[in-house]
Amino acid sequence: MSLCFCSILKPSFLNRELDSVSRHRLAPNPNFKPYQLCNLRIDDNDFCSIKAVHTDGVGVLYPDDTVSDRTTPVDAQPQDQVDATADGIIGTAMEESHEPPLRTRAKKMEGKKANLKDSDKENRFKLRNGREVFEEKAYLVGVARKGDNDISFGIEDSLSELAQLADTAGLFVAGSTYQNLVAPNPRTYIGSGKVAEIKSAIQAFDIETVIFDDELSPGMRISMFKRVLLPTYISFFEERQLRNLEKTFGGDVRVCDRTALILDIFNQRAATREAALQVSLAQMEYQLPRLTKMWSHLERQAGGQVKGMGEKQIEVDKRILRDQIGALKKEIESVRKHRKQYRNRRFAIPVPVVSLVGYTNAGKSTLLNRLTGADVLAEDKLFATLDPTTRRTKNGKEFLLTDTVGFIQKLPTTLIAAFRATLEEISESSLLVHVVDISHPLAELQIDAVDKVLEELDTSSIPKLIVWNKVDNAKDPDKIRSEAKKNPDIVCLSALTGEGLDEFCNAVQEKLKDTMVWVEALIPFDKGELLSTIHHVGMVEKIEYVENGALVRAHVPLRFARLLTPMRQTCVS
Ligand SMILES: Nc1nc2c(ncn2[C@@H]2O[C@H](COP(=O)(O)OP(=O)(O)OP(=O)(O)O)[C@@H](O)[C@H]2O)c(=O)[nH]1
Ligand SMILES: [Mg+2]
Structure with a gap:
């Protein structure tokens, strides 16, 4: 059975150990229902089912390729049990603790450790934020546009920046390559020779992740409207670079692009609720067009007996994702209002x-x-x-x-x-x-x-x-x-x-x-606090104490100048 990394909300593309931390932060609202699609395994070696957890039920694809009803109830499993069986993608509801269950992490790491040579073992596990994290090996790929006279980053500079991003995300960069092309290949971003070269590098360096320097096309269907108006579109279907490359590299190799890498770093680093919500929104919006055809494997695996099911499922997933995006936007809006109130208070x-x-x-x-x-x-x-x-x-x-x-x-x-x-x-x-x-x-x-x-x-x-x-x-x-x-x-x-x-x-x-206005104002003695505010926020040129107050000549912010209006004598802005 082929595997499909089809998690809608898989928050981290890379360091999955940190995923749960960020997701927990994203669940301030108990009505905010999490859902992921995940690969499950029944024993340590074999994936036996693909299970889709939806808000209204669960769809399960069994090993004999039969497909269950979507309304199959979710088995209430303890969190750590589910985590332990998922392929590194935690697939159940959020819990209060920010720490993923220790047993789960230990088990995942044991699995990885067991597959490594002794010499590698010590080097591949790194302490990050007080946690032992498996450091994946990454290979970087870019395209230098031939005849591109734009004054912009050269390909080598861009790749070295990508390497810095990968390092920040906690990856070990094992190598990189690029190709000079007039335009990226619409099917695979790079040419077939380069693809073969990368495949060899994957084997030689034992690469787990290949990162592309530009955003890879998700495979969106070009609408008839665009086709008529924009005949330069290459084909009716924009090619799906990401999925094609994943297929070509095969096995466990993950393919991602610069955007996914940056989103992953943001996901790891979001420390406040607002940042976590914003990153989550960006991830969902990035993911939405990439859902296309994700479910077509179901049709293939069901021998064409459930024709149209993949298409239907994509629509369902997209709708759910859009709902989630809507809910997130509302949450962000409310946090934003809060921030605005705070700012307004500050402006006082x-x-x-x-x-x-x-x-x-x-x-x-x-x-x-x-x-x-x-x-x-x-x-x-x-x-x-x-x-x-x-x-x-x-x-x-x-x-x-x-x-x-x-x-x-x-x-x-x-x-x-x-x-x-x-x-x-x-x-x-x-x-x-x-x-x-x-x-x-x-x-x-x-x-x-x-x-x-x-x-x-x-x-x-x-x-x-x-x-x-x-x-x-x-x-x-x-x-x-x-x-x-x-x-x-x-x-x-x-x-x-x-x-x-x-x-x-x-x-x-x-x-x-330069952003302030010039004021000359007579501040009565009983408004001493105004005088000290002028000193705080403005630039006082001269103060003269006269019979009925202090005559001040100063530059002050416009908003404050308005407060002084009744006391102003002359004003030149
Ligand atoms: N030599 C030198 N290093 C500096 C100076 N200012 C900052 N750094 C170093 O540059 C690195 C980045 O500094 P940050 O202050 O985190 O940079 P930033 O602009 O806030 O970075 P982001 O938050 O990632 O956007 C740190 O290692 C700093 O110690 C400086 O004047 N001289
Ligand atoms: Mg900073």
Whole structure:
């Protein structure tokens, strides 16, 4: 019987040990019914049935290829029993504990260990987040577009970034390859010769996962409408690269693409409920078009006796998935409302908000920690930060600094869409600080990639300041420093050593001043608290104490200036 990794909600493509942790976070609502499709086995060696758990019943495909009714009731099995029999894909309802049952993990690992040579055993299990995790071997594949004159990442750079992503996801990169093509092969992304070469590499290196640098086509049916309007479409059915490659590589080799890898990292790293919900939404939206034909194996296996069943099942799955997407969107909306209320409360005290944006690993969190004494995770891994953190700066003038999720080239649009709510922080800030890792050989391309995302987020009206970070790590720091001096919008610093931080704070103040309005107001003595707020949030030029109060000349945020209206004497904006 052929196996089908057809889990709708299989949250992690790679490190399954962490799956349950994330899924538990996704179940804050008891009415939020989880369901997965999973491969079950009855003994240690053989898969005996494919079981589909739905909200209204279970469909089971037995070894003799007969198909049960979908309304077969679910056997109430203890969680750990089911986990132990599933092929690494946990297939039952969520439980309260964040830890997968110890017995299950031990059993899964024992199985893997047993298949390894002694020399491999010690090296393949790594401690991650206090847990022993099996480190899968990955092989990376890319396509260099011939005649592509775009100023973008070269294939080798793109593959080395993919290797960093794989490392962040906890994979061991055993090798990589690429092919020069005018356009990716619609059936298999790469040519047949390359496919054969990768097959040999899979055997030679004992590869478990092959990762492609671009998003592989899921195999969507092209509608008649598109066919008529867009005759350049290659065929009636867009080829299914992912499934074709899986079939070709065969066995247990998993095929995934850059988007799936990024989603997996996000899934592992989502630390708050909002982030977990957003990642889950992105995963479902990524999965939806990939459900096509997933069930066609049922028709084949049933000898064509249940013609149309696969098609029907896809529709059912899609409907369920769409319902889940709808429910998730509602949950995200309610979390978002909460966040908005919090933001509004924050706005009541009109301290300017400065958002740190930039390419992943540029040093945003390190800068936030330096300036605010926060303790945000900052490490040499991609996508260390997923949730925005806002803190008040400690030195000199006050402003709120917000750390945000990093960007990357080829950022999946599903992810941008899912994180749009979080990224609202960016579009509502008074100033954007674009943090660049100036020591990175591809700094310029990274700047372009970030600018592209910022454009998508419609931030053109917000003033920007550019920070050239990691100057301590640059090949020629003096040259960088003198280059930066030539441009008033650029500050050169090192968040690690502290060099240039004062200049940075001054530059932020100058930029913020441009966003403020000039006021001259007479503050009565009994409104002393207004005077201290002006000191906090604005820039006071002069205070004169006169008979009936303090005459203040200052730059203040527009919202605060409105509060001062009754007391203003003259106003030049
Ligand atoms: N040499 C040097 N290293 C730095 C500097 N700033 C940050 N780093 C290092 O760069 C790595 C990434 O820093 P983070 O602050 O996590 O980067 P980030 O932009 O928040 O990354 P994401 O959250 O993944 O988007 C860490 O290992 C930091 O120690 C710097 O000024 N100099
Ligand atoms: Mg960060």
